[in-house]
Amino acid sequence: GAGVSQSPSNKVTEKGKDVELRCDPISGHTALYWYRQSLGQGLEFLIYFQGNSAPDKSGLPSDRFSAERTGGSVSTLTIQRTQQEDSAVYLCASRLAGVNYEQYFGPGTRLTVT
Amino acid sequence: QQQVKQSPQSLIVQKGGISIINCAYENTAFDYFPWYQQFPGKGPALLIAIRPDVSEKKEGRFTISFNKSAKQFSLHIMDSQPGDSATYFCAARSGNTPLVFGKGTRLSVIA
Numbered sequence: 001g002a003g004v005s006q007s008p009s010n011k012v013t014e015k016g017k018d019v020e021l022r023c024d025p026i027s028g029h030t031a032l033y034w035y036r037q038s039l040g041q042g043l044e045f046l047i048y049f050q051g052n053s054a055p056d057k058s059g060l061p062s063d064r065f066s067a068e069r070t071g072g073s074v075s076t077l078t079i080q081r082t083q084q085e086d087s088a089v090y091l092c093a094s095r096l097a098g099v100n101y102e103q104y105f106g107p108g109t110r111l112t113v114t
Numbered sequence: 115q116q117q118v119k120q121s122p123q124s125l126i127v128q129k130g131g132i133s134i135i136n137c138a139y140e141n142t143a144f145d146y147f148p149w150y151q152q153f154p155g156k157g158p159a160l161l162i163a164i165r166p167d168v169s170e171k172k173e174g175r176f177t178i179s180f181n182k183s184a185k186q187f188s189l190h191i192m193d194s195q196p197g198d199s200a201t202y203f204c205a206a207r208s209g210n211t212p213l214v215f216g217k218g219t220r221l222s223v224i225a
Contacts, residue, residue, distance in 0.1 A: 105157030
């Protein structure tokens, strides 16, 4: 079946602009994660949605970052007033609830802030 | 505080050789340890995973060795091939918490 999809695949924006990144998880997956991957820094956890529970926002680096998940499916990560240090690949992942289920990643959105 | 430390940062292995990547963790509550493989321009893909009730898991040419007392686990790639050239990430989590990742190892397998 279809995997996790993300759009756009690439985004170039000017410093100070707002951007929205979209994630379509695998159908039926109740858990959804956003990570940021900077060069040489591995994957940094940003936010986690699980069903109807309040999201775990503990990884968001600043209040310029926010995310929502509508209808328990599609998620949007919004970065306001982008800065050059926000340049990275933003990865979305989803999985079924329960400890024994694997996490599947999308291809990511490469964000470049000029 | 880095919860999962991965080494080496980069690795060059001859075709047919064994690639070994190591990870160490601090949180004894971690109960799931996966390895992900990532090719350029792609998202990470699950390669193999282990839980702390076993010391080794093998899938084809890929083996995870797990040492609970030392809080270390490693990935061994036997008979390494050029197609294995990628970045490898170890990770860990406790229950349903988000995965915590190592910083990655860039593997190059040369002919």
